[in-house]
Amino acid sequence: MRYVIIGNGPAGAYTANWIRKKDPDGQITIVSDESYPLYSRPGLPDVLSGSKLPEKLIIFPIDWYKKNNIELILNTKAASIDTESKNIITDSNISLDYDKLMIATGGKPNRIPVDGIDGKNIFTLRNLNDVAEIKSAVENNNGVIVIGGGLLGLETAYSFVLLNKNVTVIEYFNRLLPGHIDEEGSYKLQELLECLGLNFILGAEIKETSDYKNKKRVLLKSGRQISTDIIQISAGITPAVDFIRNTKLKYGRGIIVNSHMETNIRDIYCAGDSAEYNGRIYGLWQIAMKQGITAGKNMAGDHVTYKEDIPVVKLKVAGINIVSIGETELDGLEEHRLNTHDTNSYNKIFTLDGTIKGAILIGDISLENVIKEDIGKDFSIIRNNIKAE
Ligand SMILES: Cc1cc2nc3c(=O)[nH]c(=O)nc-3n(C[C@H](O)[C@H](O)[C@H](O)COP(=O)(O)OP(=O)(O)OC[C@H]3O[C@@H](n4cnc5c(N)ncnc54)[C@H](O)[C@@H]3O)c2cc1C
Structure with a gap:
């Protein structure tokens, strides 16, 4: 049996892990567009702040893949899938045939649709390469504006505080973490974060960003302008599924899966942040991992069901x-x-x-x-x- 897995985050890597446990002889290949084996994305803010080295985030080192006879092809992107002939083509023109395919391509960070947002010194955070870029840009600069006061925005903002930067978080809602905590909790949290050195502009919408001399300028719809050096956007994710658009795979925001992590096309599975299950994309590590485990077992011949988890969301700020x-x-x-x-x-x-x-x-x-x-x-x-x- 030939298994191909696209993406090596928790969904993809745990799919491989469980296929191997169930099928000792199958041929497993993972294609990943990153340069590293599986590492902890939730640990990225710690690498940004300098409190952890990138190596400390690695969960499955390269040896793990070798020991489990899993071929890991790094720095390579799946460019297209032919669901009829059951094969994928990569951006380096490698062709891989599969009997069972897992799509575990995760999410890509959203940019906000305003003028100037693609300019210099404007970043998003999803992987270790992003951290390296942000770190080098922030080294000789002091001002940071974080657009988006969700969990990841707050954690990233705090990493900049630990780097002694002057940090302002701009949030569309008029309180922090609506959807996760109630009003009273939001105010309590804001107070605690202000004590740690974060500044907030709440209930604010960005009109545009632009360059002014060596600075970035953020113009709010209220007319207020703020000057800064670096803009960090933390505005959620969109499932990274562009490359399936020419197939008959059903998708909404993500690729639609049933409780076995099966898509509408036989022998193609999807899990994690690229999967839409019961209308939801969770964006959570444990859920991606658990969906990957369910898919891995099923791909290897079981018939198990993913039991919807109760989402648990935590803020990891000192x-x-x-x-x-x-x-x-x-x-x-x-x-x-x-x-x-x-x-x-x-x-x-x-x-x-x-x-x-x-x-x-x-x-x-x-x-x-x-x-x-x-x-x-x-x-x-x-x-x-x-x-x-
Ligand atoms: C900074 C940060 C902090 C976070 N903190 C938390 C937290 O505290 N708690 C929590 O539960 N969750 C957290 N998350 C979310 C969590 O990391 C994700 O939900 C989880 O990683 C999703 O796993 P996944 O395997 O679906 O996707 P990913 O981990 O995104 O992995 C997908 C992989 O596929 C690759 N890929 C994409 N397209 C292709 C292609 N065409 N070909 C080959 N490879 C491709 C991607 O580059 C990526 O390496 C955090 C995320 C970030 C970025």
């Missing part, structure tokens, strides 16, 4: 613990404040018709695992155990 679990913003949710010993902490559970749907934990996050297990359970059964108001 000294600030924030965990958002499941649903926190749904219409009709009821809130229950939890008693914590620490007055700086803020814990809340959200229920719908008496069933636990989600939680926000700020500061003291010790209940994370308990709550994760209790999602979907009746709140009244556990109410007293976790001392909710």
Whole structure:
């Protein structure tokens, strides 16, 4: 059996891992347009800030692929798929035949659609090469504007603070992390981040960016102008699936998969940030990995189902613990404040018709695992155990 996997992030690498566990003899080839074996993307802000070396992010070293008899073709992009003859062509004109194909190409960072956004010293962060470019640009500069105050934007902004840069985050919404934490939590977080040295302009929309002398200028729709040296964009991702557009693969935002991680074309699977499952693209490491494991098992002959995970989102900024679990913003949710010993902490559970749907934990996050297990359970059964108001 010949397995070809496009993309070597967690979805692709764990697909390979599980195919190998199930099929010791199959021929597995991974094509990756990056230069490194599997590494931790969530660790990139640490490399940017200088608190970790790039080597420390490696999860599966090159030896792992050799030991598992997995051919890893680096620095090579899959350019097209022929789903009839079951083969892919790379940008270096390598042709690879497959019996089973995995598309695990992840996401590419969005740029915002305004004039000047493709200019010099404007960056996005997705991989180790991006980190190297940003680091060299920021070395002799002081001002950084981060466009987008989502989780990744905040983590990246904090990396710049650790590099002693003057950092301002510009956010479209008028509070931080809507969709993950509620209003009270947002204000608490903003206060904590301001104490760490971050500046915020909230409820602001960018009109354009331009060059002015040696500086960058950001013009807001309100008319306000801000001058800076570097612009870092953190505005979400789009699944990296352009190269499948000439095929009959069904896609919405990502390639549509069922609970076996199968696409609409037999023997082609998709997982991770390039896959759209139940209308959702999660953008989370653990989910990409788990979908890859499901796909790998199925590609090797099993018939297992991906059980939808409860999304757990964490902010990884020094000294600030924030965990958002499941649903926190749904219409009709009821809130229950939890008693914590620490007055700086803020814990809340959200229920719908008496069933636990989600939680926000700020500061003291010790209940994370308990709550994760209790999602979907009746709140009244556990109410007293976790001392909710
Ligand atoms: C800076 C940063 C911090 C993050 N922090 C967190 C976090 O704290 N928690 C969390 O859960 N998630 C986090 N994420 C998100 C998480 O890393 C992703 O959800 C996860 O990596 C998705 O895995 P994937 O395998 O689907 O895609 P990816 O990891 O993106 O891997 C896809 C790979 O395919 C390659 N590729 C794309 N197109 C082609 C092609 N045509 N041919 C060959 N190769 C191709 C890409 O270059 C990439 O190497 C973070 C992401 C970033 C960028």
